[in-house]
Amino acid sequence: METLITCKRCRDRVPVSELKSDSKATGWVCHTCYAKEHNLISPAPTAKPAFKVPINQSYVCDFCKHKFNSAFKQKLCPNCGERDALRPAGGSGAGLIWEVEDLI
Ligand SMILES: [Zn+2]
Numbered sequence: 001m002e003t004l005i006t007c008k009r010c011r012d013r014v015p016v017s018e019l020k021s022d023s024k025a026t027g028w029v030c031h032t033c034y035a036k037e038h039n040l041i042s043p044a045p046t047a048k049p050a051f052k053v054p055i056n057q058s059y060v061c062d063f064c065k066h067k068f069n070s071a072f073k074q075k076l077c078p079n080c081g082e083r084d085a086l087r088p089a090g091g092s093g094a095g096l097i098w099e100v101e102d103l104i
């Protein structure tokens with residue numbers, strides 16, 4: 001018959017062959033406690049870092065009515081080359097903010 005030793009953590013009586021030295025090597029723990037201590041059981045899922053996607057803003061040229069999308073603030077119409085004829089299309093508040101910016 002195998003010798004039973006008390007696990008330091010859960011106080012279960014486990015056979016010597018199932019015992020493991022704990023992380024600090026100060027005593028003996030059973031296989032289950034050992035796995036818990038070393039995060040072998042259900043490791044926490046690693047959270048994916050939030051990935052920021054640049055917002056694609058729609059623009060329309062007041063001069064030639066050309067429409068396009070850009071993630072960056074545009075000043076020059078890529079179609080007719082007209083300056084300051086662009087305004088954000090689709091968005092409601094975006095155009096207002098831009099007009100205020102231009103006045104400053
Ligand atoms: Zn244990």
Ligand SMILES: [Zn+2]
Pocket residue numbers: 061062063064065066077078079080081082085
């Ligand atoms: Zn244009």
